[in-house]
Amino acid sequence: MKKYLLDLKVTSVQQVHQRYVLIKLTDEKLLPPMLPGQFVEVRVEGSPSTFLRRPISINFVDVAANELWLLVAAVGEGTRRLACLRAGDKVNVLFPLGHGFSLPQSVTERLLLVGGGVGVAPLLYLGAEMQRLGVEPTFLLGARTKADLLMLDYFKRYGRVFITTEDGSEGEKGFVTNHSLLKQEQFTRIATCGPTPMMKAVAAYARQVGCDCEVSLENLMACGLGACLCCVEKTTEGNVCVCKDGPVFNIQKLLWQV
Amino acid sequence: MASLSVKIKDLTLKNPVMTASGTFGYGLEFADLMPLDGIGGIIVKGTTLRAREGNDYPRMAETASGMLNCVGLQNKGVDYFCTDIYPQIKDIDTNIIVNVSGSSPEDYAECAARIDSLECIPAIELNISCPNVKDGGMAFGVSCSGAASVVKAVRERYHKTLIVKLSPNVTDIAEIARAVEAEGADSVSLINTLMGMAIDIERRRPLLSIGTGGLSGPAVKPVALRMVWQVARAVKIPVVGLGGISTAKDAIEFLMAGATAIEIGTANFLDPTVSIKVRDGINDWLDAHGCQSVYDIIGAIR
Numbered sequence: 001m002k003k004y005l006l007d008l009k010v011t012s013v014q015q016v017h018q019r020y021v022l023i024k025l026t027d028e029k030l031l032p033p034m035l036p037g038q039f040v041e042v043r044v045e046g047s048p049s050t051f052l053r054r055p056i057s058i059n060f061v062d063v064a065a066n067e068l069w070l071l072v073a074a075v076g077e078g079t080r081r082l083a084c085l086r087a088g089d090k091v092n093v094l095f096p097l098g099h100g101f102s103l104p105q106s107v108t109e110r111l112l113l114v115g116g117g118v119g120v121a122p123l124l125y126l127g128a129e130m131q132r133l134g135v136e137p138t139f140l141l142g143a144r145t146k147a148d149l150l151m152l153d154y155f156k157r158y159g160r161v162f163i164t165t166e167d168g169s170e171g172e173k174g175f176v177t178n179h180s181l182l183k184q185e186q187f188t189r190i191a192t193c194g195p196t197p198m199m200k201a202v203a204a205y206a207r208q209v210g211c212d213c214e215v216s217l218e219n220l221m222a223c224g225l226g227a228c229l230c231c232v233e234k235t236t237e238g239n240v241c242v243c244k245d246g247p248v249f250n251i252q253k254l255l256w257q258v
Numbered sequence: 259m260a261s262l263s264v265k266i267k268d269l270t271l272k273n274p275v276m277t278a279s280g281t282f283g284y285g286l287e288f289a290d291l292m293p294l295d296g297i298g299g300i301i302v303k304g305t306t307l308r309a310r311e312g313n314d315y316p317r318m319a320e321t322a323s324g325m326l327n328c329v330g331l332q333n334k335g336v337d338y339f340c341t342d343i344y345p346q347i348k349d350i351d352t353n354i355i356v357n358v359s360g361s362s363p364e365d366y367a368e369c370a371a372r373i374d375s376l377e378c379i380p381a382i383e384l385n386i387s388c389p390n391v392k393d394g395g396m397a398f399g400v401s402c403s404g405a406a407s408v409v410k411a412v413r414e415r416y417h418k419t420l421i422v423k424l425s426p427n428v429t430d431i432a433e434i435a436r437a438v439e440a441e442g443a444d445s446v447s448l449i450n451t452l453m454g455m456a457i458d459i460e461r462r463r464p465l466l467s468i469g470t471g472g473l474s475g476p477a478v479k480p481v482a483l484r485m486v487w488q489v490a491r492a493v494k495i496p497v498v499g500l501g502g503i504s505t506a507k508d509a510i511e512f513l514m515a516g517a518t519a520i521e522i523g524t525a526n527f528l529d530p531t532v533s534i535k536v537r538d539g540i541n542d543w544l545d546a547h548g549c550q551s552v553y554d555i556i557g558a559i560r
Contacts, residue, residue: 005291005530005531043528043529049322051320051321051322051324051475051528052325053528094530219316220318221318222318222325223526224527225288225530226283226287227281227283227287227303227526227527228280228318228327229332230316230318230327231315231317231318232317232332234315238311239312
């Protein structure tokens with residue numbers, strides 16, 4: 001897919017949680033096509049300690065409003081600066097990057113999207129695209145507490161939503177892989193994004209039940225274009241760039257010990 | 259409009275701006291974002307005789323105004339380059355230069371000889387300065403005898419323009435430059451990355467998989483500029499300057515210090531179009547100062 005380097009305009013910055021903001025961006029021209037699971041690299045201005053661009057997954061593309069949504073966890077200096085953006089500001093964005101999730105091949109597929117923490121971000125756009133293609137997905141979302149569940153109302157627009165929290169304050173208590181849904185229903189494909197231990201547990205479940213599974217990795221990266229070879233992951237084909245050959249991989253291709 | 263064209267031995271660059279090895283892939287990765295034929299040259303990623311997997315992840319750490327990397331020359335080997343990559347890039351209207359590395363003088367020479375046969379590759383950049391591999395790489399570039407041995411072996415089997423990329427991790431870089439000049443190098447490029455380190459204080463472990471890595475980016479620019487100035491005064495062959503260049507002003511500093519051409523490296527990660535902006539900025543500066551040619555400012559510090 002053709003890549004673009006554009007100065008996008010911030011339309012709104014919404015605090016969706018103590019540590020997370022939802023940044024909506026637009027352009028005078030029509031935004032280029034983007035696929036679920038792809039990401040952008042955002043330039044952070046004015047800080048010597050945040051030298052490189054910040055890779056952020058595409059949370060949603062609102063075609064009607066010509067908006068690109070980014071769900072940003074303010075975890076370090078760079079992302080905290082992004083969280084301070086205001087409506088009207090311009091941000092320099094390199095996108096769309098990488099290789100996204102597989103989309104349903106037939107309307108009979110049963111799709112499970114498993115997200116944890118800020119890893120739920122790309123699953124919203126993925127779920128919306130699946131619904132648009134005629135397959136309503138099932139979301140299984142995990143968080144520490146009820147207050148840490150992000151964008152629930154949005155997810156409910158596109159499919160069934162099941163929840164686990166570590167303290168039991170919402171949904172079932174425990175981790176996503178403990179949810180009773182996994183014992184009650186069978187799926188043809190799983191897509192997951194979140195903390196690595198969670199994705200590894202989901203991958204182990206998928207292997208056990210013989211279900212196709214894709215995971216989205218977030219290795220540290222620099223260029224985002226497959227040029228610097230910093231973000232590599234070990235695969236059946238050797239070291240490959242997460243930024244270019246991923247960030248989404250089928251678990252069959254990864255050398256994860258799960 | 260001033261003339262931007264420069265020459266490195268028999269190699270003519272339409273302008274003095276090239277992209278540095280390891281920061282620009284094979285150029286193709288940037289083709290959507292900027293006109294590849296708008297710059298003087300593209301130095302493609304480090305190529306070795308046999309395929310290399312490189313070092314383990316993590317290979318990168320961000321630092322103040324720069325970054326560390328320990329990629330370790332991951333590449334699929336020179337034959338893969340010749341059969342799979344070369345056909346895709348040979349018709350780009352600029353100088354495609356291959357960065358060649360190895361673990362013995364014979365390896366370097368064999369790799370260079372295979373590239374010598376590629377019609378559309380007019381030059382190589384010999385990497386005797388990679389700090390991230392145990393076997394070879396910088397080991398050759400830190401002594402005059404080591405550097406000379408590689409250049410001698412390659413010069414016997416490589417007949418086009420030979421640029422030798424020098425390591426800054428030495429006591430006297432000018433001495434190394436003179437040693438490779440004496441063995442027939444047509445040009446030297448400098449600097450490769452400065453060896454550095456970063457530590458995760460919570461885990462009490464280095465951030466990079468092999469402990470150390472090469473520092474690049476604006477943080478190294480003053481060091482690079484000083485070394486280019488020293489080397490340009492020590493040798494007669496043209497010098498290619500690199501190290502932290504991210505603006506036209508940076509590039510002009512290197513030209514004034516004595517570089518005939520410059521390379522842009524890490525800055526490509528921040529702005530994939532930066533090399534075009536640097537080219538245009540050099541042109542604008544020359545016009546604004548009544549210069550007819552970029553040669554008016556090469557080595558022109560008073």
